[in-house]
Amino acid sequence: MKALDNLRYAAGSATGHLLRTGLLMLAMSIGVAAVVILTALGDGARRYVIEEFSAIGTNLVIVLPGRSETGGLNPANLITSTPRDLTVDDANSLLRVPGVKRIAPLIIGTTEVNAGGKLREAMMIGTNEDFMHVRQMKLSLGRFLTRDNIGHGSAEVVLGALIREELFGTANPLGKTVRVGDRRLRVVGVLSQGGRGMGMTTDELLIIPVATAQAMLDSNTLFRILVEARSREQIEEVKSGVLKQITQRHDGEEDVTVITQDAVLETFDKILNVLTLGVAGIAAISLAVAGILVMNVMLVSVTQRTAEIGLLKALGATADSVRQLFITEAVLLSVTGGMLGTALGYAGAALLRQIYPAFPAYPPVWAVLAGLGTAIVSGLVFGVMPARRAAELDPITALSKR
């Protein structure tokens, strides 16, 4: 029997038994599509979180006041348990640590902002000119804070996009004065809309010089120091250097915690990988169910067609040609079903992205391959196995089976 005839017969058999073929396609496509969509969800969640964190800035080392529990026992801690303030001088000293590119001190508070009779609450960040680069922010108008060499703090403010809109509408706010708390500050710039990071939007922020903020909040201690390393490779070096420097300045007391963004990302990545695996587990179950469906449809259909096998043998077909016919048909059905399922899955994931544009629901390649593989293998195994057995029967035994 020629290969082309083999293919034509198998294709005819697949299209000639519409109910069986339809059931098989249904089982396979649901199984594969479930895998594709579910893993797209899981992996999408993982990507979403990573993207959120990456938006904070790159190569970041973060210093926070207070010792973390994992710091080990330090005799100094036994003597004095109140952590020293994390000061602007501490922050500036970090510029001398090898590998450090920029630093941005950070102090945070809520305040009222008021212009032209309009009043609202806002989050205020006190920082320096480098904050914009460290956090990779963009401006839509004007400039960012300028270098404050004396450390007195100038009366300047950069507005978040939403604050600007609420206070000034479409009018140009540059050079105008706003009242922040008990101070009058001059607007020097406006942030671009849609800045994100750590789930917080920058649209409702006020950014002012750190010295100004410290005076307003009447506080010396910083909330954070953001340190940017020169490269990814230098992050660890910078981390230990920063810790050493601050400990030295704090009379040998290790009263700060230094974390890297990498560590945070890694932890989340681990958690989310587990999530993806969990989702993949669900997907695997749906695939197993699909596999069982495929198995049953195949088993029933081959049993129904034992008579056909008998007839083919009576007409002179060898066991080999019979096997080949059934293998070809199983391949055709499995591959088509698998493809259909993959297409359906991708369409479903695309629909998800359409509905939630912020959510990167892309199915991972391994999941697609695993789904396709399982569907095709189960289709092949359960299509071919019984057909092989039927092909071994004496023609009359096969022929008289109904």
Add this chain to the structure above:
Amino acid sequence: MQDDAASLISLHGLERTFYLGDSKVQALRNVDLHISPSEYIAVMGPSGSGKSTLLNMIGLLDRPDAGTYLLEGRDVTTLKPDEQAKVRSERIGFIFQSFHLIPRLTAAANIELPLVLAGVPAAERARRVKQALQEYGLTDRAHHLPNQLSGGQRQRVAIARATILRPAVLLADEPTGNLDRATGEEVVRLLEALNAQGMTLIVVTHDQALGARARRQLRMEDGRIVSDASDVGDVSAAATGSSG
């Protein structure tokens, strides 16, 4: 045995036993039979006497438990399955009471099937199928599915399919069993015409009148051939098959 050399088919001590749970049915008991080329044989006998089993043996659809079967002087019972398939393809045509057409294939495609399985090139196949359709008056039914055909037409498709590779032996198991008398006659005349062209024809039938048309009649009872009668003297030399 000089018999074997001259015979198309020689059966010696053929046995076939079926087991159904505890019960044992001897469908063929020590069957000896010699058939010459171009004979026309009717096999008759009561239901369950082993007629179909005998025909299936000759058609290599079933294998005996004991005995030998020589086809054209060659022992075919010991052949490997693939070699048997080749013999079925080239030397034997089988016609069933229930036609056994593949429902999703058209009349033409059903007739073409043995050629496809034998690996005959497409152009050659088309030519032979067209000719067969003409010979059996099925040209205008070529693209009809079996369920769009009458019983007689279906059996004609089946006969065309069985003979498309010009087999030496044509085996028909109650070919008119599902047909009315007139259509049955028509089918039998087709078979007889093929026999007249030299094809050995063996027909299993319950119909006395049909059986009487054959030149040689075998009667089976309980797995044995109990009578073997020839109407015409000139084939009696070959008709020495003993009753068991």
